[in-house]
Amino acid sequence: MGLTNKDLLKRLRAAFKAEAEDRLKIINSDLVELEKKPAGDKYDEVIESIFRQTHSLKGAARSADLPVIEKISGALEDIFSALKRNEIKISFEMTNVLYDATDTLADLAATPESEHTNVHGNQISKIIKQIKELSSGKSVNETKPVEKEPKPVDKLLPAMAIKKTQKEIAPQPEPAAPQKKGQEAFKEADPQTQTIRVSINKLDSLMLQAEEILQAKLLANRHKNELQDLIEMLELWKKDWAQITTATHALSQMINKETEPGRKKKTALVSLSKLIELIESNQNQSRLFEDRLLALFKSAHQDKRLVGELVDRLLEDMKDVLMLPFSFFLEMIPKIVRDLARDQNKKVKVSMEGGDVEINRKILEEMKDPLIHLLRNCVDHGIEKSEIRKKNKKPETGTVNVIISQTNSDKIEIIISDDGEGIDIKKVKEAAIKKKVISRQEASELSEKEALDLIFQSDVTTSLIITDISGRGLGMAIVREKIERLGGEVSVESTPGKGTKFRALLPITLATFRGILVSAGEQQFIIPTVNVDRVVRVRPDDIKTVENKETILLNGKTVPLVRLDDVLEIHHKERVSASETYPALVLGTGEKRIAFSLDKVLDEEEILFKSLGKQLSRVRNIYGATVLGNRKVVPILNVMDLMKSAVHISPMSAEVPVRMEEQESEKISVLVAEDSITSRMLLKTILESAGYQVKTVVDGLEALTELKEGEYNLLVSDVDMPRMNGFVLTGKIREDKKLGDLPVILVTALHSREDRERGIDVGANAYIVKSSFDQSNLLEVVKKYI
Known part of the structure; x- marks a missing residue:
């Protein structure tokens, strides 16, 4: 199109990136619908929808001068045009190619145009060739779905070089063009929905300003309270003056009753008259002062109400602007589950509810990865393969359910469940014992719910092998940490043979909330009201000691009691009187409740949440901070951290004592079998830099001899x-009585599902694909098995 204005081109491409994201979401959603019902009532409608989206995408790519994307979009347009004319028929193999095409388009849209052919060249030509063959009516069996090329890690560079190379080829976002004041870069208005595209940075800035106005509301409330205090003081002052007036009148009557007038009486009357005049004048002045003060109080009360309404309305409107429906997340779920099921050779369908429920954009973005991990767990660990399900008299196709609902005005509940084999509690306990998370004695005393909660512990996994999908035992721990960091909570229920259900409870927004202001150890803190079960008064006689822990009785149930200042490790005042009662907040819900005693419960008020910044992104027991109406900065406590800090964990009993001096003196020895010189050198360097003693061999036969x-x-x-591959080598190791328990990690470029399954079958402990190879990833897996 001959564009010469670089700024305009950048702006066009930035707009195209947003448009492509929206159109590709619709295409993927329609493809899922088409695959589920290839001959349904809405077949023509879905084909027409995808045809229009690809046509529009082609035109937009041409406008943004993106020829590669235009070419692929044009090819897709051709194939859907042929489908519209019933010249060809949709099939499972065809949808695989179409999904690969949309994935490639998404990658290209996020990659600078200069790198399109360099990074995705071979993949682009294969996809276009396959689409053209499908459009011409060739048998789909002749066309294999495109396999994304793994990164050339076989030609591995030293670790430092890998980081540099990845940094150089990583797609960089197009910088936003500078805008003139009062001028929008791009606006897209729909006549029906009247929507407009606005930069997220602008919205975040506007929201920040709206939040700051809350300070004005808090100050207005404080001024109103101060005037109320003055009025109360004036009332007391009036009562005192009224008593003086009565006394002076009584004194005047006594003087007038004296029978003998004299000079003293005259002097006393004059003084008394002056005193009465002063009192009456003072009373008049106090009435004027009272009238003015009452008028000022009334005005301050009206201002406070007006400012409060304006601030609340502005904050609510800004929250609505930054709220997103869960449909933004749900629309990607069918393809995620489909891809996972295809990789696992399983049949899985998805049922979803609650797409219209809205939540703050930041929370939704933070929750995207944890929710995807829960979905992966359902498909990878939960749903069985078709032959196993048929054997267990279950439907051949497994089901993953996603249900989202709003439980009250400030909470969202997300339930992700499957109808798979459930969680084997015995395996979970054994994994936790093996990793020394708990002792065998503690495991035997756990309830079913407590045992299930072990899956949220780091390093606890029942997976037999580590892959790029699962098996490291970190995912669920990260899920819980992210949810709790957002002020939510997560739990799990499972029934063997019937399935597993994950339940996450999240706040709708993080900006403002109700908080209880308390003092402990001569310091003030805020505790979110939503986490407070109740406030109680505790007497020393109410405290009972159970297993060396202080407890109180609430509704017939024993609840642990701790001092908040002790948990926060701050100085506390000694409680001298044995008859003194003091307040305690009961935090948590259900079975997980702990009472925290403190000095005072001061107030409950609306709180503006402030993060601690990147420098203090994670401070134990502290969630953030707020500024009170008196401009005092007060920490907001992290209730989930408080609950963990309050629980005293007894030391584990080691079943196999290890002498530390022996452990330190023996250097861990690792054997590396790799025929590529460069890869062999890189693996050796990485492992030796981590302190391991490494020997290398060039093939499986030499490795077996060395072992x-x-x-x-x-x-x-x-x-x-050559001579002996890794699968055969692993099999021979497992057959050998001496070597049978040796941990084996396969690092390979083979990334198909069949290869992974073969790795599991022969007995490998971990399977790392070189295309996703990472130095820390390798060391993490090695550490797990040594």
Whole structure:
């Protein structure tokens, strides 16, 4: 199109990126619908919808001068045009190619145009070729779905070089063009919905300003309260003056009753007259002062109400602007589940409810990864393969349910469940014991719910092998941490043979909330009201000691009692009187409740949440801070952290005592089997830099000989090697009585589902694909098995 204005081109491409994201979401959603019902009533309607989206995408790419995207979009337009004319028929294999095409388009839209052919060149040509063959009516069986090319990690560079290379080829977002004051870069208005595109940075800035106005509301409320105090003081002053007036009148009557007038009486009368005049004048002045003060109080009360209404309305409107319906997340779920099911060779369908429920955009963005991880768990660990389900008299296709609902005015509940095999509690306990999270004695005393909660502990996993999808035992721990950091909570229920249900409870917004102002250890803190079960008064006689822990009785149930200042590790005042009662907040819900005693409960008020900044992104027991109406900065306490800090964990009993001096003196030995010189050098460098003693061999046969002759703690092996490959090597190790328990980590470029399954079958402990290879990833897995 001959554009010469670079700024205009950048703006066009920035607009195209947003448009492409929206159109590709619609295309993917329609493809899922088309795949579920390839001959349904809405077949023509769905084909027409995708045709229009690809046509519009092609035109938009041409306007933004993106020829590669235009070419792929044009090819897609052709295939859907042929489908419209019934010249070809949709099929499962065809949808695989179409999904690969939309994934490639999404990657290209996020990548600078200069890198399109360099980074995605081979993939682009394969996809266009396949789409053209499908459009011409060739048998789909002749066309294999495009396999995304793994990064050339076989030609591995030293670790520092890898980081540099990844940084150089990472897609960089187009910088937003500078805008003139009062001028919008882009506006897209729909006549029906009247929507407009606004920069997220602008919305965040506007929301920040709207939040700051809350300070004015708090100050107005404080001024009103101060005037109320003055009025109360004036009332007391009036009562005192009234008593003086009565006394002076009584004194005047006594003087007038004296029978003998004299000079003293005359002097006393004059003084008394002056005193009465002063009192009456003072009373008149006090009445004027009272009238003015009452008028000022009335005005301050009206101002406070007006400012409060304006602030509340502005904040609510701004919250609405930044609220997103869950449909933005739900629309990507069918494709995520479909891709996972295809990789696992399983049949899975998705049922979703609650897409119209809205939540703050930041919370939704933070929750995206944890929710995707829960979905992966349902597909990877929960849903069985079709042959197993048929054997267990279940439907051949498993079901994942996602239900979102608003439980009250400030909470959202998300339920993700499956109808799979459920969680094996015995395996969970054994995994936790193996990782020394709990002792065997503690495991035997756990309730079913407590045992299920172990899956949220770091390093606890029942997976037999580590892959790029699961098995590290970190995912669920990260899920819980992210949800709790947002002020939410997560729980799990499972029934063997019937399935598993994850329930997450989240706040709708993080900006403002109700908080209880308390004092403990001569300091003030805010505790979110939503986490407070009740406030009680505690007497020393109410406290009972159970297993060396203080407790109180609430509704017939024993609740642990701790001092808030002790949990926060701050100085506290000694409570001298044995008859003195003091307040305690009962935090938590259901079975998980703890009473925190403190010095005073001061007030409950609306709180403006302020984060601690990037420098203090994670401070134990502290969630954030707020500024009170008196401009005092007060910490907001993290209730989930308080609950964890309050629980005293007894030390585990080690079943196999280890002498530390022996452990330190023995250097851990690792054998690396890799036929590529560069890869062998990189693996050796990474492992030796982490303190391991490393020996390398060039193939599986040499590795087996070395393992039989030497003493090694772990084997890291490639799969595709001469003489003996990694699969055969792993199988022979498992058959050997001496080597049978040796941990084996396969690091390979083979990334298909069949290869992963073969790795599991032969007995590998971990399967790392080189296309997703990362130095920390390798060391993390090695550490897990040593």
